[in-house]
Amino acid sequence: MxxxxxxxxxxxxxxxxxxxxxxxxxxxxxxxxxxxxxxxxxxxxxxxxxxxxxxxxxxxxxxxxxxxxxxxxxxxxxxxxxxxxxxxxxxxxYVEGPDLRKHVATYGPLPAVLAASLGATLAEALTGVQKQGLLHRDLKPANILLGPNGPKIIDFGLAVFAESSTSLTAPNQVVGTPACMAPEQAAGVKPLTGAVDVYALGAVLLFAVTGRYPYQAPNVVVAFHMVTDPSTAPDLTGVPDELSSLLAAMLAQEAAARPALPEVVAQCRSVIEAAGLKVAQARRRLTTFTAPQDQTATEALQAPATLALADLRTVTATVAQAPVCGDLDHASSVAETSPRPAAHGAADATEHAPKLVDTPPPVQPAATTPVPRRSVRPTPRSLRQSVQARRTAEQLRMAYAAGASF
Missing domain, CATH: 3.30.200.20 (Phosphorylase Kinase; domain 1)
Structure with missing residues (x-):
């Protein structure tokens, strides 16, 4: 952010x-x-x-x-x-990370399985909101923040109680974002139901996998006409086959034709499992893929203390020679506070992980030559949720145990 x-x-x-x-x-x-x-x-x-x-x-x-x-x-x-x-x-x-709109504009659409994970996560969150008798009414990519612990929904400024007949808006006034607005909401129908959030989530997922909204229009007037016109279908060009039927149903013109949020969760799970992943695995991949990328502004304000990758290598060699009375948890805490290289999968993490050798070399001062950075994605600050952090911590523990007398 x-x-x-x-x-x-x-x-x-x-x-x-x-x-x-x-x-x-x-x-x-x-x-x-x-x-x-x-x-x-x-x-x-x-x-x-x-x-x-x-x-x-x-x-x-x-x-x-x-x-x-x-x-x-x-x-x-x-x-x-x-x-x-x-x-x-x-x-x-405060959620430290970009919104979905900015992430897609910068890095391009999400892979289908990660979009399915996003859909399951957000649908479950909206289910909880609706159980509290509320509708969001303005769900859109800009209101979904991709934080270090996963996506979070913000800005309930237009939220209303689902059964409430009172409103601060004028009788014929329509409030919301046309790009993600359900037809009945655009037409001023009241009272609204949970189907408006299902439609908006469908528009969000369409944007996540294509970078486009259901209707592209030169101005708001044309957009409202396209959304409310039953003869104008949403543009699903470029949607992955795994998600096409689900998004078509979520973006149905009639509210009654859209699936309920629990059904959206179930269908997203099916897409994830068909890809050979568990839901928790897909969630971790989504979080890694969308983790905050550019921390320059935040670090300038908060100035956190971190270790360079060269320092991490030095710590690795030192811990491998540590005496028996050392703190076993110290190695893990050091590894988890160090910055990680960009991670797109286990292969990248393995490529960048510090290597442990049978006979550690003498400790040398940290290298002054800057560590090259991958050009694809800037380097995130934290290792806490990364595969590399867990692997590095485990390597440090194994190295310590190898030198222990017991």
Missing amino acids: QITPLSPEDPIALGGFDLLGRIGQGGMGQVYLGESPGGEPAAVKVIKSSVVDSESRQRFAQEIEILKTIWGPRIAAFLDSDAEAERPWLATE
């Missing part, structure tokens, strides 16, 4: 959160990277002074109350808020 410095007009603190930089903005406000007194990172959303009025405060207060009711491992957690402040604000969990 790109972080830019604060401007002179930006506050430096809100509600106990120190503001470190800008991470996004929209028509209603600005989003900052914040830090709590205890050091917890947060995304702090602030309403612009120019749009603060009684209606915007009421809408913002509604968003806060909805966020307080939503929970789940794939939902960015609510932390704190103040709708009555001079500049109303709310703080949610």
Whole structure:
């Protein structure tokens, strides 16, 4: 996620959160990277002074109350808020990583099996949201953050209680993103059902595997017409065969024809298992493939201490000669705090893993020549979820055990 410095007009603190930089903005406000007194990172959303009025405060207060009711491992957690402040604000969990839109624009579409993993994860998360009597109503690639622990859904600003007949929008006003909006939502039908989120998820998965939305239009008016016209089918060109029938069903014109979210999860699992993978394996591959790639801005603000790969090799040789009384867990913790090379699979991890030899050479100072970096993807910062981290830690333990007297 790109972080830019604060401007002179930006506050430096809100509600106990120190503001470190800008991470996004929209028509209603600005989003900052914040830090709590205890050091917890947060995304702090602030309403612009120019749009603060009684209606915007009421809408913002509604968003806060909805966020307080939503929970789940794939939902960015609510932390704190103040709708009555001079500049109303709310703080949610900070997810360090790009959104799906930016990832696809930078690296291209996802492979089918990883898109199926994304679909299963998000469908399960939305199932939990709907069990709480809520609809997201504005699911789109920009609202899916690809963090170091997997994807998370953000921005429930348009969320509504599924059975509620009240709304802050005008009677004929349609709110949402046309590119991922269900036909009945675009037509202003009320009340909406969970099928609108199924459609939006289908549009998100279509974008994930093709880089396109169901309908491409030069302007919003044409887009609304295409979405609501029963004779205009969504464009599924380029969708992998494994996902074509599922996406066609999710993007059906009639809400009743779309599968329920649990069925979406089941069909995504079938795609994963047909590829010879378990669901947990596909989830780990998805997380590795979409892990945060460029940490330059974040590191400039937070300045974390890390070890270079050359330092890791030095540590490897040192641990291999360690005395019996050494700390067995130390080697694992050192390996897991070191940066990893880009990982696209087990072969890449094996290629870059430090090699242990039977007779370790004398410890040498860390090399001054920079380690070459792969040109395909920038280097992520953390090794905690990588295959290489686990392999390196295991090699370190084996080397230590080989030199022990017992």
